[in-house]
Amino acid sequence: MTEERLMSRKKPAFPVCPELEAYLEEFSRKIEIPISYEDLLRFAGAVVVYDSLGEDTLWVRVYYSDSERQEIDLSLKRVYSILHSDGSDRIFQYLNVDAVDYCTFGNSKPFRIKVRNILNDNFTYFYVKKTDASRIYGLELEHMLSPYNLNFLVCGNTLIEEHIAGIPGDVFIRDMLPSCSESEKAQLAKEFVKFNERCMIRLLGDMRSYNYVIIPVHDFDHVVYRIRAIDFDQQCFEGKLKIYRPQFFKENFTMVELVRKKLLPDSVDQYKVEERSIVAKRILSSGDRIRKLVDIARKDPISLPEHIERLKSDIYDLTLDVNFRKCETMGDILALALDFVRRNYEDVSMRQIIEKRIRI
Template structure:
């Protein structure tokens, strides 16, 4: 199904000067001591297998001895810049346990495992090629989702924090069958809200391995959230279905869960809730949001054909004439978000007048 929905490969888009100024203004742009291309110089690798001895599509990289020390020190500095003040005070307590390279997907990221040798705790961060559409995706996630996200960019290299959670495909296969009725109903609700959030803000390709499920223990039960972890497909594809997770076969069990556990009236209620929350976040981050959307309106992060196709799909979906006048993906996204905000404000106005 996804071959029909999506292009085989999305090109990488450069970061223009206006977007660079925005990133610098909000402390996303900072000098770092290592580049993506530096990590490509590994001399060997071995396949990384999961606990079931299946290929994870990651390989563990090895570097010549004379380069490894310099690479490790640079990566430790990147970690302190990302998570602290960038000083050297804690470098002696950090160790780079592994540098893994992903052989699957568009971004081909490096995953860095960093361990604190004092308490043996560890975390990850990612080194990727900086791509404008991915950076827009990260920024819109930070502003318009329930979650904040930390990343840095320098020239053509992106440093991205790790988002903890159970990968969606693993959760669906191993954990979902063990959930009780209450938990499954809550997961269905969260999938509806996640689906709506992705559709409205045009974040595409949310197949099950591109999001995580986050369980949180709360008194006598577990709450669940669904969170995107891949922002490569922000406003690129021309098919509206790409921006609706429900249409990917990998999410079939989640879609079935929704139909089994929720009435249509509940589904509509949760969709409205999510659109209202999006509108509130736009209002609360108004100044920064407007700067970001202006950058995107004046940028090119897709093809003219995809723009024409998506605006046609969105006009059919909403009957909003403003989509017909959109000339860039930024204008399409602004129109989609304005549609949601306008509806929210109209409902609020009617409520106040009643």
């Protein structure tokens, strides 16, 4: 199946409803920032950014007129301080905005800001994007249901995201996977199975290889690999269940083949159960916060009617849970999917407790 037939042509940006805005304020995600996405669009010119192989990265490095550069630099330093520190200006003298890059590819068209500490040349990035309710739901769900915390801020029509460090999946697959040891490939296969399951459970779509990163972690005498999503634009929008399963994108074919070669079917099933159980535990531990977010999503029109009809039918075919046929919104489907995972986990745990008591 081609990419064009699998994905919708273009996903619209959805506004932040008042209920979601109140949620963001309650959990310290909403904040006043000194610069907006539109401010950064006032660049005077741009040059293409090439990678180390001389290929176009689809980013351009923008520059501003002298009359605006100083104000923009100061505002971006303040955003950095709010995102990573206490928001004060005492660190400004040690910061330099080395680059402002603009992405010409994809829906969000973000700005990537490179900030360097002039005392030691350490640098980091953050992103300035247009606000989209889908992306906010995706970021919050990633924060609560994945192994990773996320730092982001929202102000009106502007979204600030911290940089997620790692090796882009497509780069890793092309340049580094061939030199991995057999045990490392088996571990990567395991991680891809878990990543695939996690995306499907929380309805995060479009995880093509360039929308996630692979993170090598050195542990004693070996390297452990983790897979982490970096693009949350396609949260709860598409109608085809395959969109929420990374295994069906042609860009991930190499990883799918790795799973087939390195893991037995029983092992694949085991890792799926492990990931579902971990997500269920995170749902339970997140308490009232995830319930509030999902309740808001249930009333929020973040998809199209035809997508909702298609997805609830696809998930019913997978789970045979008739409740999915009763869903009216994409948030309803998300709520029921998370509840399905939680209930299954609790049912298994209760059976184990009962069986243990019977044996005693």
